Amino acid sequence: MADQDSERGLRARTFGTVAEEYARLRPAPCGAAVDWLVPEGCGRVLDLAAGAGTLTAMLGERAGEVVAVEPDDRMRATLADRCPDATVLNGTAEELPLPDGQLDAVVVASAWHWFDPERAVPEIARVLRPGGRLSVVWNTLDITVPWVAEWYAGLRPDPAAPREAPGPAASREAPDPAASREAPDPAASREAPDPAVPREAPDRRLASRGARLREDLRAAGPLFEDPEENAVTCTRRTTPADAAALLGTYSRVIMLPPEDRRRLLAKAETTLRARLSLPADEEFDLPFRSLCWRATRTATPAQVGRG
Template sequence: MADDPARQDRARSFDRGAQAYGRARPSYPDDAVRWCVPEGAHRVLDLAAGTGKLTAVLVAHGFDVTAVEPSRAMREQLTSLLPDVTPRPGTAEDTGLPTASVDAVTVAQAWHWFDEAAASAEIARVLRPGGTLALLWNVRDPSVDWVARFGEIIHRGDAQEREPVAPRLGDLFDEPEHATFPWTDRIAVRTLRMLAASRSHLLTLPAERREELLDEVDELGRTHADLRGRDEVDLPYRTVCWRARVRG
């Protein structure tokens, strides 16, 4: 992550939002994970693993997964979800793993917090020759009216870039490939508030302003024609992915 105090504060805010993140954030679709992690890979580093959303999918696919996550609160949530996985403290710029020790590195919903140059160098170091770096983001589909309104509420006043952009990996990696995987997450309407509360923008707002926006999310759930009176709803996503092989 760039040396920007505001961005650092937002990245650290997940310590406060770990429980909401673990309970409300979506998983990742199998077809995206299969595209991201190459056939023949065995040992995978899930970097900035958070509460284990992607880690769980990787484990289910049979990979030997090492989860690295700087936040203690996030690691505790991951352990609750996956008691057989012991997450390690570490960062994208200093993973603590041996050189050439993994076949693939995955980063879900976190690349934008990293110092790209330092993270690229560290990831290239821990990858075996020809290994793959894969980046994933779940992006809500705003073509659905209530989803667009939800996004407007939770990003109101947020200056951070919302749409994922291609990583700049330098000459350590081949040119990244790109793919997108549409899918839907079936959620309880009442969890929209918790999903909103897991966002770094809301986590770093003054309490009064945060509650105002969360109350607007509740109002959306009570009044929008597609949500009113419903227990569950399909939340459409696009999982946006890039993958690149390390050179050497």
């Protein structure tokens, strides 16, 4: 248990080491998915665990005011540069630096599995107004498309391979606040697979993540209505080189030894170019699938406190 908790904490701290690449390569969820997640007429929305701001700018097009909370200093600096109109704050899902009941929506993109739901769910409920919305989305490559599924076959790193910290300075640094994203439950079923290389069929993945979210919300009491779910597909323009480099922004790949990481990304680019008969710098449409849930904050008689 301790070993798995330690690995999850280390993985949570890896993203800041690739903040610029993360910002450049990670696609936001499909536009129609964001439309579905954000309530119409939304005044104030929180992008929670906002990372490098991949989703933040899209929220700004759909809400009057955007607040972005991100625990990693490096990711937060990149986010602030990319989204100067957003209010960018240091914080975590378990302890939000926001007043009670002032938000119309909280959106979480590809980060719910890092949270401690026993603390995060009441805290999210606290900052939402009654009738406000919690929205959760995972953006994955669409392996219902046959060539995408074929490309990804065999690319997942060997889980038994040794992993190292992102850099020699990591052991000298004070605990990184991003580690608070780590979920306390070490059970394998709690941890969502890396979206870079999906392990499950999309319908099964939607069902399993939806079941976890429902369990998390119900365990907190009558704070949220039962979540609705949706799945949206879209494509993003990219090149074979950048599509392969995208893999390098996921924690399991970041933590590989450098030579293993280099080989994996080179193989990903080579096989993709061969599959599509493209040079490295020619653009093509890469299919994505956004798995979405939204739940309404109930009108409870008493305001949720920090406990």
